[in-house]
Amino acid sequence: MGSDNLLYKVEVDSVNKSFYRRDGDKFKLLKIVEDLSFTVSDKEFVVIVGPSGCGKTTLLRLIDGLIQPDAGRISINGRSPSAPGPDKGVVFQSFRLLPWKNVLENIAFPLAIQGLHKEKRMARALEYAKLVGLTGFEHSYPHELSGGMQQRVGLARALAMDPEILLMDEPFASLDAQIREIMQLELLKIWSQKKTTVIFVTHSLDEAVLLADRIVLLGPRPSTVKEVIDISLPRPRWTYDVKSHPDYISIRAYLWRRIKEMVATPESIPEMYTEPQIQPLIKESRPTTSQPTTD
Amino acid sequence: MSNGESKGVRRLGANTYRLILFTILIIVWQIISMSLGRMFLPTPSGVATAAVELFANGTIIEATLISLATFATGYLLAVALAIPMGLMMGGFKKVGEALDVYINAFNAMPRIALIPLIMIWFGLDFQAKVVIVLISAFFPIVINTYTGVLNVDKDLLEASRSFGAKDKDLFLRIMLPASVPFLMTGLRLGVARGIMGIIMAEFFMTAKGLGGLIVTYGSTFQMEKLFVAVTVLTVIGGVLAESVKRVEKLIAPWKTGTIHP
Numbered sequence: 414m415g416s417d418n419l420l421y422k423v424e425v426d427s428v429n430k431s432f433y434r435r436d437g438d439k440f441k442l443l444k445i446v447e448d449l450s451f452t453v454s455d456k457e458f459v460v461i462v463g464p465s466g467c468g469k470t471t472l473l474r475l476i477d478g479l480i481q482p483d484a485g486r487i488s489i490n491g492r493s494p495s496a497p498g499p500d501k502g503v504v505f506q507s508f509r510l511l512p513w514k515n516v517l518e519n520i521a522f523p524l525a526i527q528g529l530h531k532e533k534r535m536a537r538a539l540e541y542a543k544l545v546g547l548t549g550f551e552h553s554y555p556h557e558l559s560g561g562m563q564q565r566v567g568l569a570r571a572l573a574m575d576p577e578i579l580l581m582d583e584p585f586a587s588l589d590a591q592i593r594e595i596m597q598l599e600l601l602k603i604w605s606q607k608k609t610t611v612i613f614v615t616h617s618l619d620e621a622v623l624l625a626d627r628i629v630l631l632g633p634r635p636s637t638v639k640e641v642i643d644i645s646l647p648r649p650r651w652t653y654d655v656k657s658h659p660d661y662i663s664i665r666a667y668l669w670r671r672i673k674e675m676v677a678t679p680e681s682i683p684e685m686y687t688e689p690q691i692q693p694l695i696k697e698s699r700p701t702t703s704q705p706t707t708d
Numbered sequence: 709m710s711n712g713e714s715k716g717v718r719r720l721g722a723n724t725y726r727l728i729l730f731t732i733l734i735i736v737w738q739i740i741s742m743s744l745g746r747m748f749l750p751t752p753s754g755v756a757t758a759a760v761e762l763f764a765n766g767t768i769i770e771a772t773l774i775s776l777a778t779f780a781t782g783y784l785l786a787v788a789l790a791i792p793m794g795l796m797m798g799g800f801k802k803v804g805e806a807l808d809v810y811i812n813a814f815n816a817m818p819r820i821a822l823i824p825l826i827m828i829w830f831g832l833d834f835q836a837k838v839v840i841v842l843i844s845a846f847f848p849i850v851i852n853t854y855t856g857v858l859n860v861d862k863d864l865l866e867a868s869r870s871f872g873a874k875d876k877d878l879f880l881r882i883m884l885p886a887s888v889p890f891l892m893t894g895l896r897l898g899v900a901r902g903i904m905g906i907i908m909a910e911f912f913m914t915a916k917g918l919g920g921l922i923v924t925y926g927s928t929f930q931m932e933k934l935f936v937a938v939t940v941l942t943v944i945g946g947v948l949a950e951s952v953k954r955v956e957k958l959i960a961p962w963k964t965g966t967i968h969p
Contacts (some may be wrong), residue, residue: 477870479869479870496872497869497870497871497872498872499872502869503867503870503871505863505867507863509861509863509864509866509867509884510883511864512960512962513885513886513888513960522868522871522881523871523872525881526868526871526872526877526881527872529791554961554962555962556962570804574871614851646929
């Protein structure tokens with residue numbers, strides 16, 4: 414590990430975060446992440462994987478600056494983020510598009526908040542709508558679009574901010590399997606053009622191995638980094654069948670074994686399968702239907 | 709678009725059923741009224757004749773215009789007061805918390821209980837009636853506007869904050885537009901309440917307008933004319949509520965159909 418901060422784009426250093434959780438009429442302190450450290454280099458694609466409920470989303474919100482760590486430090490370009498801002502573009506699992514705005518207006522929305530002139534921001538929105546394959550849908554409203562198209566808007570909106578870091582919180586988890594695979598490949602193509610730093614959270618091991626330069630494997634709550642795995646599968650990965658590559662198969666099998674070990678630790682089971690009723694924080698969006706954990 | 713076409717076909721079907729039901733009701737009504745006698749229940753044909761007469765001599769038109777003018781004045785005042793108040797209550801948490809209990813209590817109180825007081829304060833005519841419409845229409849609008857601001861999707865707020873939005877942006881760019889469907893529901897309910905208010909006012913205060921006609925015809929047993937006035941009132945209420953609904957669909961097409969009474 415280098416000692417110079419600027420060696421890394423993002424540095425998460427011994428971060429702790431707890432929430433109060435209601436337990437009957439008492440409030441219990443629930444540790445979400447504990448002593449968690451990892452780094453992300455410039456233009457790197459890092460995927461964070463871990464068992465369900467292990468605090469992956471909390472980690473992204475910490476990096477975004479929406480919440481602050483109780484202890485430890487998160488720095489981006491060597492500076493600690495105090496507030497969210499346009500240097501970080503977030504793509505959410507539940508899309509979070511404004512229902513009263515059309516595709517272009519949604520993509521331009523963060524730019525409008527930053528006060529960019531209307532003509533400029535609409536031109537930028539048009540450019541990014543084209544990039545993510547929304548041509549022909551520029552004036553549609555979110556309720557007229559399929560989930561896959563809605564998430565394209567979500568992706569374009571984050572990219573149009575021209576962020577230094579793209580934070581992606583299980584962005585494809587609520588899409589059906591086919592659309593998800595298409596979106597994964599499109600993301601790889603877009604990333605190869607834009608080359609932003611990406612921190613991507615998922616609980617799909619296939620997605621992790623397909624996308625990542627490095628995988629950060631988290632343990633069950635309270636989360637720490639269990640292992641960091643380099644994925645050296647050749648890029649570009651949309652030109653061949655990655656899933657039949659021998660490295661892919663062995664890495665995926667290894668990851669799956671590690672996750673199974675974690676889940677099988679008897680004392681961790683009751684905690685892991687209870688979704689936290691987190692009190693002081695805005696409701697996190699998770700799908701109500703259960704999601705497949707690994708595939 | 710094929711979608712629009714199939715909708716059109718369904719619409720036609722619904723209207724056909726409505727027309728069939730209407731015809732059956734008229735026939736049943738005619739049969740019952742003939743056996744009961746016109747002092748008890750006038751016949752549809754008698755009502756139709758009365759309608760022609762009342763429209764021709766201008767009685768109904770004049771009464772309708774009086775009622776509508778009073779209603780419109782009170783309703784617009786209610787809108788002008790209720791929307792800013794509902795937005796204030798939603799935008800400033802403390803204002804909302806301080807006021808919502810009282811608003812709900814007043815809303816639950818029957819407006820008719822205030823009529824003696826309003827007569828003492830505002831007299832018996834236009835002014836007093838406007839006040840009654842105002843307090844009738846005010847509450848559903850303020851409550852729904854407030855609910856709309858409170859019910860804004862928290863995920864959208866967080867997403868916007870993540871894009872760098874400040875409190876002012878959150879209110880103007882998220883909470884305000886997000887509350888529009890609720891606000892429109894409030895406006896629609898306000899129309900119904902306001903019409904109740906104007907008729908009530910015309911019953912209990914100077915007997916003018918459609919409410920005045922209803923009282924006059926009822927107390928003098930002019931059953932056919934009474935039915936004409938009530939029917940006109942029904943149509944006005946329906947048309948007004950439907951117009952607000954149309955506007956609602958036009959400006960809030962994403963609406964998911966939540967209704968808060």
